[in-house]
Amino acid sequence: MNHPDPAESQPSVTSFAGLDLPPAVQRKLAELDVREPFPIQAATIPDALAGRDILGRARTGSGKTLAFGLPLLARTAGRRAESKYPLALILVPTRELAQQVSEALTPYAAALGLRMAAVVGGMSIGRQIAALRDGAEVVVATPGRLHDLVERKACRLDRVRITVLDEADQMCDMGFLPQVTEALEQVRPDGQRMLFSATLDGDVDGLVRDHLQDPASHSVDPSAGAVTTMDHHVLVVHGPDLYAVTTEIAARDGRVLLFRDTKHGVDQLTRHLRASGVQAAALHSGKSQPQRTRTLAQFKDGQITALVATNVAARGLHIDDLDLVVNVDPPADAKDYLHRAGRTARGGGSGSVVTLVLSGQRRELSRVTSEAGVEPTVTKVRSGEAALTRITGARRPSGTPLDGGPYSRPKNTNAPFRGIGSSKDTSGGRPSRKTSEARKLAEARRAAQVRRGR
Secondary structure, three states: OOOOOOEEOOOOOOOHHHOOOOHHHHHHHHHOOOOOOOHHHHHHHHHHHOOOOEEEEEOOOOOHHHHHHHHHHHHHOOOOOEOOEOOEEEEOOOHHHHHHHHHHHHHHHHHOOOOEEEEOOOOOHHHHHHHHHHOOOEEEEOHHHHHHHHHOOOOOOOOOOEEEEOOHHHHHHOOOHHHHHHHHHHOOOOOEEEEEEOOOOHHHHHHHHHHOOOOEEEEEOOOHHHOOOEEEEEEEOOHHHHHHHHHHHHOOOOOEEEEOOOHHHHHHHHHHHHHOOOOEEEEOOOOOHHHHHHHHHHHHOOOOOEEEEOHHHHOOOOOOOOOEEEEOOOOOOHHHHHHHHOOOOHHHOOEEEEEEEOHHHHHHHHHHHHHOOOOOEEEEOOOOOHHHHHHHOOOOOOOOOOOOOOOOOOOOOOOOOOOOOOOOOOOOOOOOHHHHHHHHHHHHHHHHHHHHHO
16 A cells, blocks of 8 residues: 555544634534534544545445535635536546435535536436536536546536545446546646545555545544444345245335345346335336436335345435345445445444345355454344344235236235245145146146047
């Protein structure tokens, strides 16, 4: 490593009033009842206001947005951007995070008379071009869409004085390193750069080495798995019982975020949950941005209680008071585990992370959790058991389908549904239509053979 490892920050500032922020920002903070800074905010804001480059290591949900956003706005206040020439740039990995950052900073930007523009894929590029043409001091962007607009000469970066890379490790993991590097090479070389990341290895280390000058380094809550208010559980389930266990968890009284590895897996589980009477919705990169925005809004306000998502779609998501995350498909590595876990216990809250595994997956998951610095409680469970309810709040779903679809079926009162692909007979002894038709066809063939043998 060619940069200093961030030291654990012990900030002495206990209120925003003790920070040298503009009066308009202080008034807005008080109006919104935001009074005590999180550790990462108290640690980084003084150095950022002084114009220093910042290297911050902090988990998602630790308050990074205001940590970089308030100094960025304060140092940009009083300046006016010309058409197509923003003065400050915030790069984030996903559309959802761009939207969240924009929403979090807009009240303070408005108080300072600053214009913001969100530049993301999946939305009208024409409107984004118009916003940049009208002039925006601060641009929040995903790397791909920013690259497209720069290529079209709709956005020019050579007057950007402050650049922020939020969730830098995730941007690199998602393949955005070339676009990120390209942007950093186009902004003012004498400008301020702030980089925030959960990890500082590999490509992120290269970005720090090549683009930050003598950064002030701060580390707060570096590992999502180390949060003391987060409980970690591994539930060992029988294969055919996996969907039944998942469905009972999703039917709990309260919201839950469920992770699957693929878009197909997300859609399949969502259809099954809705057919079982659970208010579920899918979130993945195959959905349009308006769909994703609407789904997130419904999940935040409780209309949707079970959100089924892929890693890519859920990166950087901030959901207040979300107390349960379930890995229906176990995470591939420690970074994935910590990222998923970081969706709960945000802002000092409490939460639980539950991973469902089959017996054959236990050894690999043990390696992942060990590398993540997590010691989960391991419990064998089956659907309908008290242990499952105690750990997750699971309960029996209503069984009343919310809409039509291939998984809608009459409720079976003789045996629980054990999941797609189960070999368990849940028909209560009655042959299905397909079974009856196959039996009739076989009997007809045997009769024909008998006739030919006469």
